[in-house]
Amino acid sequence: MTDWTPLAPGSSEDPAERAARENQHQVLIDLLGAYADGELPPETRSQIDAHLVGCVSCRRELAVHRAMRRRLGVEPPVAAPPALRERIVAAIAATPVPVPVTVARPRRFAMLRRPVVLGGLATVVVAGAVGATVLVRHSAAPALAPLAASVTSIPLLQDALTDYRRVVAGDLPGRARDLDAVRSAVPFPIEPLRSSAVRLLAAWTTELGQDPAVVLAYRWDDRIVLQYVVSEQRFFQHPALRQAVAGGGLLAAHDGAQGIVAWPTSSAGALLIADVPPEKLRALGTAALLAGKVARGAP
Amino acid sequence: MNPILASISDRHARFDALVLPHLDRLLAFAARRTNVRADAEDAVQEACGRAWLGLDDLRDPTKVRAWLYRILRGVLSEAEERTARRRQLVSITRLEEAHDELISSDSDVVFEEVASRLTSEEVHAALGQLPDDFASVVELHDIDGFKYQEIAEIVGVPIGTVMSRISRGRRLLAGAVLASRTATKESGLAVSKERRGGRRGGSGTSGGGGGVR
Numbered sequence: 001m002t003d004w005t006p007l008a009p010g011s012s013e014d015p016a017e018r019a020a021r022e023n024q025h026q027v028l029i030d031l032l033g034a035y036a037d038g039e040l041p042p043e044t045r046s047q048i049d050a051h052l053v054g055c056v057s058c059r060r061e062l063a064v065h066r067a068m069r070r071r072l073g074v075e076p077p078v079a080a081p082p083a084l085r086e087r088i089v090a091a092i093a094a095t096p097v098p099v100p101v102t103v104a105r106p107r108r109f110a111m112l113r114r115p116v117v118l119g120g121l122a123t124v125v126v127a128g129a130v131g132a133t134v135l136v137r138h139s140a141a142p143a144l145a146p147l148a149a150s151v152t153s154i155p156l157l158q159d160a161l162t163d164y165r166r167v168v169a170g171d172l173p174g175r176a177r178d179l180d181a182v183r184s185a186v187p188f189p190i191e192p193l194r195s196s197a198v199r200l201l202a203a204w205t206t207e208l209g210q211d212p213a214v215v216l217a218y219r220w221d222d223r224i225v226l227q228y229v230v231s232e233q234r235f236f237q238h239p240a241l242r243q244a245v246a247g248g249g250l251l252a253a254h255d256g257a258q259g260i261v262a263w264p265t266s267s268a269g270a271l272l273i274a275d276v277p278p279e280k281l282r283a284l285g286t287a288a289l290l291a292g293k294v295a296r297g298a299p
Numbered sequence: 300m301n302p303i304l305a306s307i308s309d310r311h312a313r314f315d316a317l318v319l320p321h322l323d324r325l326l327a328f329a330a331r332r333t334n335v336r337a338d339a340e341d342a343v344q345e346a347c348g349r350a351w352l353g354l355d356d357l358r359d360p361t362k363v364r365a366w367l368y369r370i371l372r373g374v375l376s377e378a379e380e381r382t383a384r385r386r387q388l389v390s391i392t393r394l395e396e397a398h399d400e401l402i403s404s405d406s407d408v409v410f411e412e413v414a415s416r417l418t419s420e421e422v423h424a425a426l427g428q429l430p431d432d433f434a435s436v437v438e439l440h441d442i443d444g445f446k447y448q449e450i451a452e453i454v455g456v457p458i459g460t461v462m463s464r465i466s467r468g469r470r471l472l473a474g475a476v477l478a479s480r481t482a483t484k485e486s487g488l489a490v491s492k493e494r495r496g497g498r499r500g501g502s503g504t505s506g507g508g509g510g511v512r
Contacts, residue, residue, distance in 0.1 A: 033466035037440065039447045060402045061470070067411035068469045072441035075422060078327035084340050085322060088347045092314060095351060 024051055025058065032058060036065040094197065094283060147253040149240040151260070156238060157271070159208035160228045161255055163215070164273045168224060172202040172217050179203045179216075186212050188231045188268040193218060193284055198225065208234070225274035225284070235262075235269020250285045252278035261285035310354060317363045318350050324364075324443055325371055331423060331438065332375050332431070342378060346371040365449045368439065372453065394428065394474030401477055410473065417476065425475035433468030436461055 028051050034040050035048045052059055151157045167173075182203045183190050192200055198218035206213050211234045216227040236242050241262065244251035251262040259278035262271040263285055272281050322343065329339035329346075349370050350357075357366050401410060417425075426434045439445045439453060447465075451458040 030463045030466045033469055034447065034462040037447070037465070039462070057402050064398075064401065064410050064473045065466070065469050067414040068437075068472055069441045070411070071414040071417055072422065072437070075327075075419060075442050077323050078330060080322035080326045080343070081340075084326070084344065085319065088319075088322075088344050091344065091348060092311070092351050095348065 021051075021054065025055055029058065029061065032061050033065050036062055036069060094286075145244040145247060145249040145251055147240060147244055147251055151253050151255040154238045154240055155209055156230065156234060156241065157253060157255075157260060157262075160213075160271050160273060161258060161260070163206060163208060163228070164226050164258065167215070167217070167226060168275075172224075173204045182214050186214055186229075186231075188229065189266055190214055190216070190229050190268075191265045191270065192216055193227060193272075197221075198284065220274065220284070223274060223276070225272055225281070228271040228273070229265070230269050230271075232264065232268050235264060250282065252282070254278050310351075314351055314354060317354075317357070317360055318347055318367065321364055321367055322347075325367060328368065328438065328443065329371060329375060331426060331434075333378075338378065342371065342374045345374045349374070362449075362452075365445065365453050368443070368445075369453045369455075372435070391430070391471065393478060394471045396474070397478040397481070398470045398474035401473060413476065413480070414473075421476070421479065425472055425479060428475040428478075429468060429471050433464050433471055436464045437468040437472060440465055 024047075028048055031040060031044065031048060035045060040048070048058075052062065147154075147157075151161065179190070179192070179200070182205055185205050193216075198220045200216060201219050201224075202217040204215055206215050208228065208230060211230060213234075214229040216229070218225050218227065241251060245262065245264055249263075251260070253260045253262075254277060257275050258273055259276050259281050260271055260273050261278050261281045261284075262269065264270075272285055274281060325343045325346065326339055329342045330336060333339045333342065346367065350367060353370070357363060426438065429437075436450055436454060439450045440447070445453065447458050447461045450461045454461065456464075
């Protein structure tokens with residue numbers, strides 16, 4: 001309340017003094033915010049202290065500053081939804097890592113948007129790759145290691161391909177919300193794709209050969225991509241597969257119209273299969289491989 | 300460790316530690332500048348993406364918050380240009396008049412009490428009436444807790460400009476608050492007059508509603 005108490009008017013003030021005080025008032029009024037915020041040097045602060053003694057309107061003004069600042073200072077925070085955080089993490093994981101080279105033109109982040117604009121994703125991701133003058137997707141991302149054997153000679157790949165062809169020919173057997181049930185049904189961890197380029201549609205368990213496996217079906221643009229997760233024992237069973245991923249890269253193979261990429265996860269192995277060449281699956285596999293490695297601090 | 304993967308891993312860890320803790324504040328700042336919440340989220344996502352690409356430009360990690368706000372302001376400004384979206388500004392003169400009336404008034408109205416009772420919606424509505432040059436510096440200081448020097452760096456203006464914008468911005472904000480209250484009172488009066496008129500006129504509606512819904 002003291003800020004609002006009127007001063008005893010200086011009735012003896014002469015016109016020259018009054019004009020000088022008015023001039024000073026016009027200058028100082030723009031500094032009252034900084035005064036209230038403690039952002040002025042001591043000498044300016046002293047000037048305002050002296051002015052305030054004789055200026056009712058500045059004291060009222062100061063009270064307004066303090067009142068507004070106090071109110072804005074208790075404005076409740078907004079919590080960013082977990083989905084936004086996930087989207088950002090996924091987009092970062094799928095984004096090329098820049099290297100310090102001369103930048104020829106302004107950079108613009110090729111962003112994965114919220115699901116409503118999924119249709120534009122392919123273009124956006126490709127645009128990111130095209131800007132390779134400053135982004136080193138190909139040198140920084142894990143290498144795509146072609147398989148040094150035919151797919152049919154590796155039982156795991158052959159089993160997964162057979163299962164894939166059977167699944168895509170019929171109805172999907174599960175729903176996305178079954179993922180928790182699926183996780184508890186197998187003795188190895190499941191790391192779903194975290195890219196916002198895909199959306200999980202269904203999850204279920206199956207067997208590849210005699211071994212348990214988990215299948216995650218995603219919508220990727222207007223096609224289906226299946227992720228098979230198997231135990232690490234099964235994944236590392238075949239020497240050609242071990243050799244392909246030994247350099248920290250992604251195994252790449254194809255059989256007919258189906259492309260396959262595969263990589264080891266923390267305690268399991270993952271394969272992606274879709275009706276596209278393996279090069280097209282690369283972005284999804286790379287993001288998953290890197291995200292997994294970063295999450296567990298693995299080499 | 301493969302040196303490339305090590306470098307990527309370090310970069311992710313640095314990004315997670317430096318950038319992600321500020322998402323809430325960034326989103327709140329963006330949300331006050333967009334009409335649609337999803338647009339605010341997109342702006343924050345875009346800003347984070349640029350931060351990821353430009354992480355090497357951040358020499359001093361203690362300045363990460365100001366750096367992120369500067370990026371976000373750039374994103375928001377570009378989005379505003381693209382969509383030609385502009386704030387629905389009230390006449391500045393009107394806000395200044397409302398403020399001047401408050402300062403020159405001899406009434407016992409204690410503005411602090413008025414301010415302290417403002418809801419978040421009222422605060423946002425009042426901020427939304429200010430030109431962004433003024434609203435953003437006031438918000439950066441009073442809500443986000445930046446010092447004047449940091450605000451000067453975020454906004455890209457001299458510190459003297461920050462001082463005068465904050466002073467004027469808070470004056471306009473007070474004017475916006477008072478103008479809104481006056482408008483609300485006037486519309487309340489109009490409604491009650493209408494209701495009284497309805498009753499006097501014997502319009503036949505029950506409960507004195509006068510047909511106002």
